[in-house]
Amino acid sequence: MNMQTSNVIAPPAPKSLEQMQLPLVMMRDILIKTIFRKNIDQVSELARAICLPIPVTQELVDLARSQKLVEATGTLHANSGGEMGYQLTDGGKARALDALAQSEYYGAMPVPLEVYAEQVKRQSIKNIQVTRDQLTSAMGHLVLPPELLDNLGPAVSAGRSILMYGPPGNGKSSISNGIRDSLGDKIYIPRAIEYAGQVITVYDPIVHSAAEEQTDDPNSLRRTGNRYDTRYVRCERPTVITGGELSLSMLDLVYNPVARTYQAPLQLKSTGGIFIIDDLGRQEEPPQKIVNRWIVPLEEGRDILALQSGEKFEVPFDTLVIFSTNFHPNEIFDKAALRRIFYKIKIDGPSQQDFLKIFAMVARKKKMPLDEATLVHLLKKKYPTIDNIYANYQPVFLIDQMISICEFEGIPYQMSPELIDRAWANMFVKEETIVH
Incomplete structure (x- = not known):
């Protein structure tokens, strides 16, 4: 009998040594x-x-x-x-x-690579259909323009790569996390897989959050044991987030010479889930090189890994890759690479109207009373100095700064033009030459 977890079919437990294929x-x-x-x-x-x-x-x-x-x-x-x-x-x-x-x-016991490949198909990220409601509720804490969800929804449901670009501080990372939260079902991650007699460990408690296991009472008569193959751990769909620290070597098998076993690279650990490359363009390697490494996996749904011996072999590639950058795509990619990234979504700063909406929402949440004179001062005196460019992170930053000052001075939470000036000074550093 196949176990259903939402729509994911669980890996059946082996019935005999022969069935193990090891x-x-x-x-x-x-x-x-x-x-x-x-x-x-x-x-x-x-x-x-x-x-x-x-x-x-x-x-x-x-x-x-x-x-x-x-x-x-x-x-x-x-x-x-x-x-x-x-x-x-x-x-x-x-x-x-x-x-x-x-x-x-x-x-x-490890799971043979070809047996694991079958399970990857049963729980493919491409089988997921995300509804507008799921996305909206996962992004509920963000104030987003409605057309953004119009673009994100189909991209996530297609399980194809997404490039998010736009000025920093506008929630590209929060949106990536919201996408992850909207997935919502559970899949099965092997503790280890086997290829050519080599063991590759896959399950990693840092990447995979195990769902609650139902344990059987060994003394009960009706043991429901082996509902599924326990060589797998039932987990949330995994999310790997890397930023400026990402290097191409992190996408290779890691060999442990002491234990003489391999550890799966990040993209294999993220199978069935999401791989977020944040801050693309801030890595040591040029972005074009990083994207080139993903071209075969993204196009063909398979990745090539190499053992110590140099032998190369194929593993399934079933991951929603989200690239996020503060650069304009044309600055960091050639046309061939851009063509291979299926969805390109611009995440812009909020309009003045949305900025005020976010500001009011954050103030309410943090119990900071709004003050009209302060808001007028902020919009008329402060923002013109930065060409009226609003960003989603600014309301939280400014309100948190004012709260810290009130707490230090021992006064009730309040906002004033003077407090806004002090908070603003911490948000931007004045251009000046420091004499060494």
């Missing part, structure tokens, strides 16, 4: 490394540690027993429903040490 020796070695490292002696605990159903784990234990690597201890554990205890033989310990020298990896 090399037997690899599975056996992970089993004995796990027994050795975690000092586990019961099949039910082992099954939890290697994330396989109990019958499949038992099959693996029996295989290791037939090879004289594991033996039964002959003790039945009274507190665990009379479970048999197992331990490594001397040969098993030697083999475990040998296997650990080849790779430190133990614990959850």
